[in-house]
Amino acid sequence: MKRFVVGLGALAFAALLIGALLEPLMANTPGGVDLRVAVAAHMTASGVDHPVTAVLLNFRGYDTLLEIAVLLLALIVILAIGIDPECDRPRAANPVLQAMARLAAPLMVVVAVYLLWAGAFRPGGAFQAGAVLAAAAVLLHLTGLLPSWQLPGLKLRWGLTAGFLIFLAVAAALIPQGALLQYPPAQAGKLILLIEAGLTVSLGLILAGLFLFLSRDPGDDA
Amino acid sequence: MSLVFDLLLAAALLWSGGRCLSVDRLDRAIVLFIAFGLLMALAWARLAAPDIGLAEAAIGAGLTGALLLDAYGVVKRRKA
Structure with missing residues (x-):
């Protein structure tokens, strides 16, 4: 009852x-x-031909800016909680699996770049491209080809924050236009591609980092 | 034909979602969650939203599933 x-x-x-x-x-x-x-009605001014990308990167660009900031914050919090500094050995994996991963990883990078480029006129975009990049990193890690990450060095730090910084820089440069993230229609396409390229790299690294920073296991002695 | 597919998809979504919450073994729940994510991606594609479908398949099913499996491995080792 x-x-x-x-x-x-x-x-x-x-x-x-x-x-x-x-x-x-x-x-x-x-x-x-x-x-x-x-x-x-405003597609012509957006600089891209795909309505979803136009909304995400142009009309509601502020939301996307905050989105990448939130993801970056999540990763920073993971790093702040602290990860064990001791290095873990790469897991032994099946050689056939490793060969497959070696073949698949470059293809996944190509797919990611295609998705980034295709985002301007058909379904695709920075988020999907970044997720594919991250999946490639996770695949390499799980097959033992990529060790889990230590405390991030300078290069990795720049990579993780590049997307957010580029987005922020574009937003700051456009403030004199009168409104936040209001791209001039003539340059909108290029600016969106620049932002999306930065977002792809950073999202790939952040999403991969969520896995590769966390997946170290100090109890992994057996 | 496509109506049959849609109805099957909806039924499979509800079933996998319900099983995922009610199954008593953690590993099965994770696999069901991944299956649910992939079915969800199909559903988004059927709803003419391939953007969300792509993101769901890559992040919802792929990365989250891998993270959950990793966490499951840690939990199991801690218990042992």
């Missing part, structure tokens, strides 16, 4: 959430908005 009541309550709450999600999409209801029209 209790289970039934709880299940019914959960179902009602889920229905309420779905309703709340759908409500602003109804353009004909009062208070409803249809942002697709607004995005489509």
Whole structure:
């Protein structure tokens, strides 16, 4: 009986959430908005041809700026909690697996660059490209080809923060335009590509770092 | 045909999500979570949002799954 009541309550709450999600999409209801029209009307000024990239990097660039800042903060917190300084040995892996990983890793880098480039006109973009880069690093680590990371050196620190710094620098340089992250339409495409390239490298390193800094295991003696 | 696929996908999503929460072994729950993420990526693709599908497959299923498996390994070694 209790289970039934709880299940019914959960179902009602889920229905309420779905309703709340759908409500602003109804353009004909009062208070409803249809942002697709607004995005489509300004696509020419965005510098890219794919609406999702236009929203993420241009119209709502501030959100993306904060997103990369949050990810960077998460990694800094992991580093601040402290990682064990002792080095762990690379795990012994199957040679066939290692050969596969050696073949796959360069391909994954190519895919990442393609995704970054394709983001301007079709689904893709910095986040996906960064995730593929990070996955390549994780794959290399799991097959024992890449040791887990020590405290980051200067190069790694620059790499981790480059995306955020480039984004911040562009935002600061554009402040005289009057609004935060308002790109001049003529240069918007180039600026977005610059920011996305920085974001790809940094996101790849940050996401890989979440794994490679954490995966050291001091109890790994057996 | 595509309706059948969509219904199957929705059923598989609900099933894997429910099993993931209710299964009593941690390793099975993690594998179910990864399967759930991949099905979710398919669902996003079916909803004409391939951007979210890509991100879900790479981050939700791939990286999170790898992190969970790694954490599971540590937990198991600590217990032993």
